[in-house]
Amino acid sequence: MLAKRCALFCLTLLMAVMIASAAFAAPGDAVPTAEPFTGKILVEGLDAPWGMIWGPDDHLWITEREGKRVVDIDPATGTKTVLVEIPDIKTGPQHEGLLGLALAPDFASSGLVYLTYTYMDGEKELHKIASYKYDAATKKLSDPKDILVGIPAGNDHQGGRLVFGPDGKLYLSKGELGHNQGANRCLKNEAQRLPTADEVKNKDYAGYLGKILRLNPDGSVPDDNPEFNGVKSHVFTVGHRNPQGLLFIKDQLYSVEQGPSTDDELNHLVSGGNYGWPLIAGYQDDQAYGWVDWSAVPDCAKIAADVYMPEDQSLIVKETSHDRKDYKEPARTFYTMPSTYNFKDPKFGALAYLGWATIAPSSLDYYPPDGPIKAWQNSIIISTLKNGAIYRLPLSGDVKQVQGDLIKYFHTGNRYRQVLISKDGTKIYVITDKSGNVLDENGLGSQTLKNPGSLFVFEYEAPK
Numbered sequence: 195m196l197a198k199r200c201a202l203f204c205l206t207l208l209m210a211v212m213i214a215s216a217a218f219a220a221p222g223d224a225v226p227t228a229e230p231f232t233g234k235i236l237v238e239g240l241d242a243p244w245g246m247i248w249g250p251d252d253h254l255w256i257t258e259r260e261g262k263r264v265v266d267i268d269p270a271t272g273t274k275t276v277l278v279e280i281p282d283i284k285t286g287p288q289h290e291g292l293l294g295l296a297l298a299p300d301f302a303s304s305g306l307v308y309l310t311y312t313y314m315d316g317e318k319e320l321h322k323i324a325s326y327k328y329d330a331a332t333k334k335l336s337d338p339k340d341i342l343v344g345i346p347a348g349n350d351h352q353g354g355r356l357v358f359g360p361d362g363k364l365y366l367s368k369g370e371l372g373h374n375q376g377a378n379r380c381l382k383n384e385a386q387r388l389p390t391a392d393e394v395k396n397k398d399y400a401g402y403l404g405k406i407l408r409l410n411p412d413g414s415v416p417d418d419n420p421e422f423n424g425v426k427s428h429v430f431t432v433g434h435r436n437p438q439g440l441l442f443i444k445d446q447l448y449s450v451e452q453g454p455s456t457d458d459e460l461n462h463l464v465s466g467g468n469y470g471w472p473l474i475a476g477y478q479d480d481q482a483y484g485w486v487d488w489s490a491v492p493d494c495a496k497i498a499a500d501v502y503m504p505e506d507q508s509l510i511v512k513e514t515s516h517d518r519k520d521y522k523e524p525a526r527t528f529y530t531m532p533s534t535y536n537f538k539d540p541k542f543g544a545l546a547y548l549g550w551a552t553i554a555p556s557s558l559d560y561y562p563p564d565g566p567i568k569a570w571q572n573s574i575i576i577s578t579l580k581n582g583a584i585y586r587l588p589l590s591g592d593v594k595q596v597q598g599d600l601i602k603y604f605h606t607g608n609r610y611r612q613v614l615i616s617k618d619g620t621k622i623y624v625i626t627d628k629s630g631n632v633l634d635e636n637g638l639g640s641q642t643l644k645n646p647g648s649l650f651v652f653e654y655e656a657p658k
C-alpha cells in the first residue's frame with residue numbers, strides 16, 4: 195500500500211521539485227541549476243509530529259505532539275520505536291502537547307534529553323521543560339526531572355522550540371498564546387509585559403508570554419541574562435508573537451515567527467532585544483497593521499471581529515506612534531504587505547488567510563558552507579505551514595545578515611512542521627502536520643492534507 199502510494203506521490207513530487215527548482219535557476223549560473231531531488235515518504239501515521247533532532251546513532255528523534263511520545267526513526271528503513279510515552283501531557287487540536295526537544299551539550303556523558311510540553315495543574319494549563327535520561331541498552335528515556343515548570347499555557351500560539359546554544363544555555367521560544375485574536379481576542383496580550391522582581395522571586399512566570407527564554411541546564415537564571423526594567427529573569431528577548439523556529443548558526447541566534455495578516459518574521463536575536471509585537475508587526479512602517487487592544491474595548495466579547503482589520507479605524511494605534519528606540523527590526527519579513535492589499539480575495543472564500551502573502555514559518559535549519567549542494571551553501575532553511583514548502587535564504591559570510599531572495603522548494607499539499615538536514619548535507623527531512631488548512635499544489639485553499647502525520651525525505655542526487 196505504502197509502496198503504491200509512494201510511487202504515485204514520488205512521481206508527482208519529483209515533477210514538482212524539478213519545476214520549482216527550474217523556475218529559480220539563474221541563466222549562466224555555475225552551480226547545478228536543476229538541483230535534482232527525489233522525494234519519498236519514509237514514515238506515515240505519526241500522531242502530530244512536532245519536534246525532530248538527530249539522536250545518538252544518527253537516528254531521527256521525533257516528538258508526537260498529540261501522541262505524547264518521543265519516537266526513534268531509523269532513517270535508512272523508517273523503522274519506528276518508542277523511546278518514552280508521557281501520559282500527563284495535555285494535548286489539543288493545534289498548539290498543545292509535546293513540543294520541542296534537545297540533547298544536552300554533555301549528552302555523551304550525561305545521557306540527558308530536554309523536552310517541553312503542556313500539562314494541567316488542577317484547572318490551570320501550564321507549560322514545562324523536563325529532562326529525561328537515555329539508556330542506550332534499552333533504548334528508552336526515563337528518570338524525568340522538572341527543569342522549569344509553571345509557564346502559562348493555552349490553546350493558541352505556544353511557541354515551543356527548544357535549543358542549546360554554544361554557550362551551554364538552554365533556549366525556549368514561548369508564544370503569547372494568541373491573546374488578542376480569535377476566540378482569545380478579549381484576553382490581554384502580554385508580549386510586552388515584563389516580569390517584576392517579586393514575580394521572579396516567587397517563580398511566577400506570568401511575564402514570560404511572547405518571549406525567548408534562556409536557562410541554565412538546571413533551570414536556574416543565568417547570571418549573564420539581560421535585565422529588563424532592572425529585573426533579571428529567564429527572559430532573553432521580548433515582543434514575540436508565535437516563534438516556532440529557533441536556531442543557532444555558529445554563535446548567532448535566529449528565530450522565525452508567524453505574523454498577523456502580514457509580516458511573518460525572521461529575527462536575529464540579541465540579548466535584551468525588543469522585537470516589537472504586538473505594537474509593531476515587521477517594520478515600524480504602518481503598513482497593513484496597527485495595534486488594537488481588544489481587552490480594553492467595551493463589550494469586546496460581542497465583537498465578532500476581524501481583529502486585525504477593525505471596522506472602527508479609530509481603535510488602531512499606529513506603529514509609528516510608539517517611541518521605541520529599543521525596537522529591533524526583523525532580519526527579513528515574509529512578507530510586508532501594503533495597506534492597500536486585498537486581504538479578502540474571494541478566490542479563497544472562508545479560508546481568506548490562505549491568500550495572504552504570509553507563509554507561517556514553523557522551523558529553521560542551516561545548510562553549511564561545505565555542503566554538497568553548492569547552490570544551498572551557507573543558507574538558512576525555513577519550513578512553512580500555510581503553503582507546504584521549504585524556503586532557502588542565503589546568508590552573509592559572517593552569518594549575521596540574510597541576503598537575496600527567498601527561494602521555494604518541495605511544495606506539496608501539506609503543512610511542514612519542521613525541516614532537518616542530514617549531517618552529510620544530501621537529504622532534507624520534513625515532518626508534516628496531522629490536520630489543518632493549506633494552500634494546495636494548485637494554489638487553492640484546502641482543508642484536507644495530502645500526507646498528514648508523515649516524515650518525508652528529499653534526497654539530492656549530485657550531477658555525474
Ligand SMILES: [Ca+2]
Binds near residue numbers: 459469470471474
Ligand atoms: Ca517583530
Ligand SMILES: [Ca+2]
Binds near residue numbers: 457476483513
Ligand atoms: Ca509594520
